[in-house]
Amino acid sequence: QVKLVESGGGLVKPGGSLRLSCTASGFSFSDYYMSWVRLAPGKGLEWVSYIRTSETTMFYADSVRGRFTISRDNAKNSLYLQMNSLRADDTAVYYCARLGVDGGIPHALDVWGQGTTVTVSS
Amino acid sequence: DMVLTQSPDSLAVSLGERATINCKSAQSVLYSYNNKNYLAWYQQKPGQPPKLLIYWASTRESGVPDRFNGSGSGTDFTLSISSLQAEDVAVYYCQQYYKSLHSFGQGTKLEIK
Numbered sequence: 001q002v003k004l005v006e007s008g009g010g011l012v013k014p015g016g017s018l019r020l021s022c023t024a025s026g027f028s029f030s031d032y033y034m035s036w037v038r039l040a041p042g043k044g045l046e047w048v049s050y051i052r053t054s055e056t057t058m059f060y061a062d063s064v065r066g067r068f069t070i071s072r073d074n075a076k077n078s079l080y081l082q083m084n085s086l087r088a089d090d091t092a093v094y095y096c097a098r099l100g101v102d103g104g105i106p107h108a109l110d111v112w113g114q115g116t117t118v119t120v121s122s
Numbered sequence: 123d124m125v126l127t128q129s130p131d132s133l134a135v136s137l138g139e140r141a142t143i144n145c146k147s148a149q150s151v152l153y154s155y156n157n158k159n160y161l162a163w164y165q166q167k168p169g170q171p172p173k174l175l176i177y178w179a180s181t182r183e184s185g186v187p188d189r190f191n192g193s194g195s196g197t198d199f200t201l202s203i204s205s206l207q208a209e210d211v212a213v214y215y216c217q218q219y220y221k222s223l224h225s226f227g228q229g230t231k232l233e234i235k
Contacts, residue, residue, distance in 0.1 A: 035224070037172075044229035045164070045172060045215050059222045062123060095171050099219075107178065108162030108219060112171035 002026040002111050004096050009116030016086050016120070022079040022096030022113055030074035033099040033106045036081050038092035039115070046092075049081065050099065064090075086120045093117050124148055126216055128227035134235040141203040143230045145216035150196045151179075153220065160220035163192055163201045165212045166229075172215065176201065208234065 008020040022034070035050035049070040051058040058070045069082040079096050093115040100110030125148040135141040151160045159179035164172040174183045176192035179199055189204040203210055211234060216227040 044213070045166070045226045047217070047224045047226055050224065061223060100177065102178070105156070107160070108174050108217065109172070110174045110183065115171055
C-alpha cells in the first residue's frame, strides 16, 4: 500500500525551529519528486517546496525561501522539512505529497500524507 | 509565483445539477514541447488531505468518478461536476506545475443548495 506518514509537528515559539519528517512506504521513493504543501487555518492550500529525485535540486515558495530547507534521504525513504525563524503565519497543517509520473514526466500530487500540525505561538 | 485565480470563491448547487469551477492562470501553462497543460484539480474535505482529481488539465486520476471532468488550455480551465452528489461537498483547488514554483488557486467552496 502506497503511504506517506508525517511527523514532527508541534507548538513552537516565534523565531524557533522545527524539523518535519515524512516516511514513505509501498513505492520506490527514490524514483519520485516529493513536495510539501500547507493549509493554514481559514486559508487555502499553499505550495511550500519540492525536491527532485537527486536530493540536490529543490525549489521554494517566496514565503519560506531562506528559512525552510527541504531534503530527502533516499536510503531511508524519508523526506524532511527544516523550518527555521518560524513566524505566526507559518501555523498550518503541513502535508507531504508525491508528484506522480506519467510517461516519465512528473506531474501533479497524487499521494498525500494525513498531515502534521505546526503551531507557532508565544 | 504564477498566480492562479479561481471563480467563484463559493458555489451552491442543487443535488443532481451541474457545478462549474473556473481557474485562470496569469501565464500559459501549455508546454509546447509535449502539448500538455501543466494544471491539476484537487478536492479537499474538512479534516482530510487533498485528493487529486484531474491532471494534465483533463486526465482523470484513477478511481475518480466520471462525473468529474476537466477542460481548457493555455490560461483558462474548468472543472465540471456533471451531477452533484452529497459527497462532492468540498473545497476545490487548481494547481499549476508548469513553473518550478508550483502554485495553487485560492480555492472554491462547493455546497449543496
